[in-house]
Amino acid sequence: MNQSTIKNDKDAKKEDKIYRMRHSMAHVMARGVLKIFPDAKIAIGPPIENGFYYDFDLPRRLTPEDLEEIEKYMAETIAADFPFRKEVISREYALEFFKDQDYKIELINDLPKDEEISLYQMGDFIDLCRGPHVESTGRLNPKGFKLLSIAGAYWRGDEKRPMLQRIYGTAWNDAKQLKAHLEHLEELEKRDHRRLGKELDLFSLHEKAGPGLVYWHPKGGRLRVAVEDFWRQEHYKNGYEMVFTPHVGKSWLWETSGHLDFYAESMYPNMVMDKADYYAKPMNCPFHVMIYNNGKHSYRDLPYRWAELGTVYRYERSGTLHGLLRVRGFTQDDAHLFCTPAQMQQEIREVLRFSLYMLRSFGFRDISAYLATRPEKSVGDPSRWEAAQQSLKEAIESESLEYSLDEGGGAFYGPKIDLKVKDALGRQWQLSTIQFDFNLPDRFNMTFTDSDGDEKRPYMIHRALLGSMERFFGVLVEHYGGAFPVWLSPVQAVVIPVAPAFDDYAAQTARTLQAAGIRAEANLSNDRMNAKIRLHQTEKIPYMLVAGEREQQENSVSIRIRTGEKMELPLNDAIALINKKIADKEMP
RNA sequence: GCCUCUGUAGCUCAGUCGGUAGAGCACAGCCAUGGUAAGGCUGGGGUCAUCGGUUCAAGUCCGAUCGGAGGCUCCA
Numbered sequence: 001m002n003q004s005t006i007k008n009d010k011d012a013k014k015e016d017k018i019y020r021m022r023h024s025m026a027h028v029m030a031r032g033v034l035k036i037f038p039d040a041k042i043a044i045g046p047p048i049e050n051g052f053y054y055d056f057d058l059p060r061r062l063t064p065e066d067l068e069e070i071e072k073y074m075a076e077t078i079a080a081d082f083p084f085r086k087e088v089i090s091r092e093y094a095l096e097f098f099k100d101q102d103y104k105i106e107l108i109n110d111l112p113k114d115e116e117i118s119l120y121q122m123g124d125f126i127d128l129c130r131g132p133h134v135e136s137t138g139r140l141n142p143k144g145f146k147l148l149s150i151a152g153a154y155w156r157g158d159e160k161r162p163m164l165q166r167i168y169g170t171a172w173n174d175a176k177q178l179k180a181h182l183e184h185l186e187e188l189e190k191r192d193h194r195r196l197g198k199e200l201d202l203f204s205l206h207e208k209a210g211p212g213l214v215y216w217h218p219k220g221g222r223l224r225v226a227v228e229d230f231w232r233q234e235h236y237k238n239g240y241e242m243v244f245t246p247h248v249g250k251s252w253l254w255e256t257s258g259h260l261d262f263y264a265e266s267m268y269p270n271m272v273m274d275k276a277d278y279y280a281k282p283m284n285c286p287f288h289v290m291i292y293n294n295g296k297h298s299y300r301d302l303p304y305r306w307a308e309l310g311t312v313y314r315y316e317r318s319g320t321l322h323g324l325l326r327v328r329g330f331t332q333d334d335a336h337l338f339c340t341p342a343q344m345q346q347e348i349r350e351v352l353r354f355s356l357y358m359l360r361s362f363g364f365r366d367i368s369a370y371l372a373t374r375p376e377k378s379v380g381d382p383s384r385w386e387a388a389q390q391s392l393k394e395a396i397e398s399e400s401l402e403y404s405l406d407e408g409g410g411a412f413y414g415p416k417i418d419l420k421v422k423d424a425l426g427r428q429w430q431l432s433t434i435q436f437d438f439n440l441p442d443r444f445n446m447t448f449t450d451s452d453g454d455e456k457r458p459y460m461i462h463r464a465l466l467g468s469m470e471r472f473f474g475v476l477v478e479h480y481g482g483a484f485p486v487w488l489s490p491v492q493a494v495v496i497p498v499a500p501a502f503d504d505y506a507a508q509t510a511r512t513l514q515a516a517g518i519r520a521e522a523n524l525s526n527d528r529m530n531a532k533i534r535l536h537q538t539e540k541i542p543y544m545l546v547a548g549e550r551e552q553q554e555n556s557v558s559i560r561i562r563t564g565e566k567m568e569l570p571l572n573d574a575i576a577l578i579n580k581k582i583a584d585k586e587m588p
Numbered sequence: 589g590c591c592u593c594u595g596u597a598g599c600u601c602a603g604u605c606g607g608u609a610g611a612g613c614a615c616a617g618c619c620a621u622g623g624u625a626a627g628g629c630u631g632g633g634g635u636c637a638u639c640g641g642u643u644c645a646a647g648u649c650c651g652a653u654c655g656g657a658g659g660c661u662c663c664a
Contacts, residue, residue, distance in 0.1 A: 048662055055661095059591070107664050118664090128664050151659035152591025159660070163591045166659070194657095198599075207637090207655040281663035317589055319660085497624045526621085548623060560624055 018173065022047035024084065024122075024133045025074075025145055025171040026054045031125035032073030033058075033167070036066065042127070043103040043155060043164055049144075050181060051170035055153055057103070062165055067147040070167070074145070079553035081138030082123035083495065088129055089117055094128065094251060103155065104128050146182070193477035194323040200482050200539060202490070203473070204322065212321045212328030214470050219490035222519060223476075224469060228309060230361070231333060231466070231533050238354050240335060241306040245287035247311065251277040256443055257286040266314045284310035285437070285462060288336045297448040302458060303339035303347055309469065310334045324474030331469040337461040340448065341384075344459045345391045346435070351463050352417065353393045355432040358465045359421055361585060362476065363485060366422035366433075369396050369403035372410040379413055380438025388436045388459070389415045407493045413439035423479040431472065435462045483540040483562060486581040486588050493520040494541050495557070496532045498548035507554040509545065509571065516575045518582070533560065542588035543578060561588050 033040055037058050047052030070364070089097070091108065093119045098104035107128060111117060120129040122137060134140060147169045155161035172178040189195070197203045202220035205213065216224055219343035232242065248271070254260045259267065265284060270277040281287065288306050297304075311331045320326055339347045359367055371392055374385045376421055392415060396403050403417075414436030421427045437460045440446070447455040466472040467583045476488070486492055493513055497506040506522040513520035529546070536544050545557040551568075558568045569577065581588055 043662075044664060046662065046664080053662095064593095093609065104664075111664080120664095130664055149658065150592060153660045154590075155661095156663075157661040159590060163660080165592075168659085205656095211655070483614095496624085497622095498624090501622080528621055528627060529623065531626050532624095537625055544624080546624060550623090558623080558624090564624090566624070 006510055012433070019047045019112055020132050020134055021140060021173070022052040022171045023131075024137070025140060025169065026052040027084075027120065027122055027125060027127055027129070027133070028074050028077045028137060028140065029070060029147070029167060029169060030054050030056075030127065030384050031123065032070040034072050034125065036069060044107070045127075051148070051168065053166050053168045055155070055164040055166045057162065057164050062150045062167070062318045064150075067150070067167070071147055075142045077123060078137045078140045078142045078287070081125060081147070083136040084131075084133040084226065086122045086133075087119045087121065089119055091117055094119075097126075098128060119321065141172070141174055144172070144173055144178050145169055145171040146178060164262050183270075184425075191425070191478045192323075193325075193474040193482040196323070196477050196482040200490075201437060202477070205323075208505060210328070211318060212316060212326075214324060214327055214329065218475065222490040223484070223488050224473065227466070227469070227472070230487075231309075231358075232266050234354075234358065235305075235307045235335070238305075238350070240307045243288065243291060243293070243306045243308050245284060246281075248278045248280055249286065251279065251288070253286050254279050257289075257440060258443060259286070266316075267311050268315060280313040281310070282312050282314045284308055284312065284332065284334045285336060285440055285442075289460075292446055293444055297338075297458070299338055299340050299448055299450045299456075302448055303337055303343050305335060305337050308334070314585035323344075324470045324477075327470050330471065332464050333466045333469065333472075335463050337463065338446075338448075338458045339461075340450070340456070341387065341459060345389065347459075347461065348391045349395045349398060351461070352399055355419055355434065355463070355465050356399060356401075359419065359431060361468075362488075363585075364421035364423070367401065368420055368422075368428075370406055370420065371396060371403055371415070372406040372416045372418070373408060373415050374410055375408045376413060377412055378438075379442070380411075381410065384438060384459075385415060385436075388438075391435075392417050411435065421475075423475065424481070426480075427478075429475050430431050431467045431475070432465050433463065433467070436460070439464055462466055483587075484542075486542045486578065486586055487583075487585050489540075489542050489543050490519065491521055492518050492582070493535050493543040493545055494532075495520065495522040495545045495547055496529055496536070497522070497524070497584060498529050498546060500526075501551070502552060506547045509547055509557060513545075513575060514573060516579065518575065518578055542581075543574075545574065563588065 023046065026047065030042055030045055033054070033056055034042070035055075038057065041057035043055035043057065045052065050512050087435050094108050095105060097119070108117065117128070118130060119126055120131060120133055138235055149168045151166045151168065152163050153166040155164055170178065170181055172181060189413060196222070200219060201217050202223070203217055204215045205211065206215065207299065233240070251260065251270070260283065267282050268280040270279055288308070291306065292304070304443060309331050311329065313329045316326060316328050321328070321363055337351065356367060373389050374382075378385065396417065416433055416435035418430050419432035420430045422428055441457050441460050446460070448458050452457045476484070494507040495513070496509045503522075503524045507524065510520045510522035523536070527535070530584070533544060542562050544560040546560060551557050554570070556568060556570045557574050558566070559574060560566050
């Protein structure tokens, strides 16, 4: 098993050192907060990725000005070079010492009986803490940290417990690393798909018309169609059929599938018509099962691979909605595979290979797999689970993918593989999922007739390769920062006349490009050429074709590539060049 | 859902001490415009999220509602 690489000792030590520094930083911050609010109740303050936080129960709300003041106290604390002193104490003493600190009391009481209890003292600040810490506050870099934000956080993450105020900070070994991190945060903001969606006029959301519901604008639509066309073409090449199913179904369907028992709180409520309850679909599977159960099936006909860009609706709590990444209505690139036990192994291999091919086609090179196996509570015959898990594992190994195992992490109805990709900024996104289902075939009593004449249960596999069109679109926008490869660019080429006298030539050139299958436009507005170039540069259009006297006479174009590179080519060569970039799915 | 912040023109934002709204971009019209990142002038555009309250007077103060953003264990 080639599970994710274990960090070597040196890395581990380095990591430990920086964690220790961040942890100490959290204490330094808490001291600052107590200077401003001597009666504050302190909760927990761990190191985290890139920094630290600390939770407080305070008499009033924190403001950004408070953060500045706290930062000042922190600088002072560091300058004072207080040593961190550890002291092991008895449980009784700990309870007495923290008698005014409710949260600490709770923590102490929750510690296992034989656990050593320790205090860390730093100047006049004493905290219940396991450690470890740096030797003294002077070891911390006063130029390496910054308080970032104030957020609400439930005590112990439990929404029934009190809401505390959390201060997030980031901390690094030196000012240079801090600066790099802050620049990284800026880059994230620049690439935010919500921001780029507005700037590039790709999509919108409308509170008045319903939060979490996506409107695709023409430019976003062009990109989506490019994705869908490719998707359909590849599915046909890979032996899939397209099916189309309704958006709503009567309660019988959702009772039979079990969704009304187990999934109702994620569903849109019922619509009543002709005294029957209809529900918007949160999943496509029961509909595909209806198609399957429409007739008898022979082992000779299997496998079936039925795909659908199926739009589903799910209720997500309002606080969890986020741009395109978490929405209430979305289109899954769904498919269901129905096969015999003998075919299962091959089907899983194929679908995994297909998944990887699709993700790589969109420029995702760093892909890892997560295999989740049978949980304690599950439905379906254990031997079938075993066979399914084995086939998933073998498929991963045959693709020599890195993977990690989530033992017992599968759904109650079947094991699965999730694929996660790393984007250009190193963030992981889960896109593909390949999932066995031992529930629906039983509930809907699905069968096929085997070679021995017996009715048998087929294997059913759900899979989505891109996940959903909306989420995938959001990930693509952030991955490319809006500068898409040519085949995905909403507008692939803009023709710009140098002056109004060449409008006709520009328009004609755009038509020639369009006829050659390129998404091209001519910009005949009354802006000056320089303004047009600037505009389209900000729109991240791959190719700008400048047309003037010379080009008109020679039937050529002067190309300005998005990268700033320039060249002059006969029109036919330009078309060939652009079409090649499109076909190869490359950047301009 | 809960906490904090937030909501002013299509977009980004300013608006002082409470005295009936402003800029840039975008849009429209006119003028200008021949070579690789912003030509000029003029103009239209606002129930200051919604509802209520305080006040002689509310974009501004207070309350509620509806959105949006960040966050809600990486356990001392």
